[in-house]
Amino acid sequence: MPELPEVETIARGLSRQVTGDVIESVWVGSKPEPLKSPAREIARTLEGARIADVRRAGKHIVFDLERRGGKARDQWIVHLGMTGRMFVCGAEAEIPKHTHAIATLRSARELRFVDPRRFGRLQVVRDQRFETSGREPLDVGFEIFAKLFRGRKTPIKSALLNQKLLAGIGNIYADESLFRAGVRPRRRAASLTRNDVRRLYDSVQQVLNEAIAAGGSSVSDYVNADGEAGFFQFAHRVYGREGDLCVSCGAPIKRIVIAGRSSHYCPKCQK
DNA sequence: ACTATTTCCTGGATGC
DNA sequence: TGCATCCAGGAAATAG
Numbered sequence: 001m002p003e004l005p006e007v008e009t010i011a012r013g014l015s016r017q018v019t020g021d022v023i024e025s026v027w028v029g030s031k032p033e034p035l036k037s038p039a040r041e042i043a044r045t046l047e048g049a050r051i052a053d054v055r056r057a058g059k060h061i062v063f064d065l066e067r068r069g070g071k072a073r074d075q076w077i078v079h080l081g082m083t084g085r086m087f088v089c090g091a092e093a094e095i096p097k098h099t100h101a102i103a104t105l106r107s108a109r110e111l112r113f114v115d116p117r118r119f120g121r122l123q124v125v126r127d128q129r130f131e132t133s134g135r136e137p138l139d140v141g142f143e144i145f146a147k148l149f150r151g152r153k154t155p156i157k158s159a160l161l162n163q164k165l166l167a168g169i170g171n172i173y174a175d176e177s178l179f180r181a182g183v184r185p186r187r188r189a190a191s192l193t194r195n196d197v198r199r200l201y202d203s204v205q206q207v208l209n210e211a212i213a214a215g216g217s218s219v220s221d222y223v224n225a226d227g228e229a230g231f232f233q234f235a236h237r238v239y240g241r242e243g244d245l246c247v248s249c250g251a252p253i254k255r256i257v258i259a260g261r262s263s264h265y266c267p268k269c270q271k
Numbered sequence: 272a273c274t275a276t277t278t279c280c281t282g283g284a285t286g287c
Numbered sequence: 288t289g290c291a292t293c294c295a296g297g298a299a300a301t302a303g
Contacts, residue, residue, distance in 0.1 A: 259275070
C-alpha cells in the first residue's frame with residue numbers, strides 16, 4: 001500500500017518520464033468514479049497543459065501544470081489509496097480492468113490511473129499551491145514534531161497515522177518507527193517522554209529515508225512507475241511478522257488491533 | 272476540539 | 288471444486 005516512500009518513488013519515476021510532456025486529451029471513466037473534482041473540471045484543467053514537474057506531498061502525487069503563456073498554478077492531485085497505480089505506457093497497451101482515467105500525451109504515450117479497490121482519488125487544484133494539512137515528516141523540525149503529540153489522549157499509533165498531524169505515514173512505517181523507537185503502539189501520545197519523542201522523531205526519519213532508498217515496500221502488489229518492486233519489505237522488523245521472532249531480542253512479535261488497524265510490536269523491546 | 276467508530280471497495284485467502 | 292465469509296486499510300463521514 002503506497003505510503004510516503006512508495007509515493008515518493010513513484011513520483012520520481014513519473015517525473016523522469018513525463019516532465020515536459022503535454023496532456024492532449026483526457027478520458028475519465030463513467031459513473032461512480034473515484035474523483036474529488038468533477039470529471040469535466042479535471043478534463044478542462046489537464047487538457048492542453050504542460051507537465052512542469054511531478055512531486056510528492058504527503059501520500060499524494062502532484063503534477064504541476066503549466067498553460068501556454070499562462071501563469072496559473074494548476075495541479076493535478078492523485079491519491080493512490082490502497083491499490084491505485086499511475087503509470088505511463090504506449091497507447092496500444094491493453095487497457096486493464098479498473099482503469100479509471102487516461103491522459104493522452106503529446107509524445108503519443110498515455111498516463112493511466114488504475115485502481116481496483118477505488119480508494120484512490122483524482123482531484124485538480126487551480127490557481128493555488130496544493131498543501132497537505134499535516135507536516136512533512138522529513139521536513140519537520142523536532143520541536144514542532146513534539147508539539148503534535150502534546151495533550152493527545154489518542155494512542156501514539158493513531159497519532160502517527162493521522163494525516164492532519166503528519167502527512168505520509170501509513171500502517172507499515174508507523175509500526176516500524178515505533179519499534180525502532182522502543183515505544184508501544186497503544187501508549188497515549190501525550191504520555192511519551194521527551195526522550196521517547198526524540199527517539200520516535202529520529203526513527204521516523206531513519207525508516208522513511210531507508211525505505212525511499214530501497215524503493216519502498218512491496219507487500220501486496222506495489223510497483224514503481226517502471227513496474228519494478230521495492231525491497232524495503234525485507235527490512236521490516238515488525239510489520240507483517242506476527243509470531244516471528246524479534247530481530248533484536250528473540251521474543252515473538254505480537255499483533256493487536258488499534259482503531260481497526262493491525263499493529264505489530266515486540267512486547268519485550270517496546271515499552 | 273477531540274476521539275472513536277463506521278463506511279467505502281475488491282481480490283485474495285481461508286474454511287467447510 | 289465451489290461457494291460463502293473474512294480481511295486488508297486511507298480517509299471521509301458519523302457519532303459521541
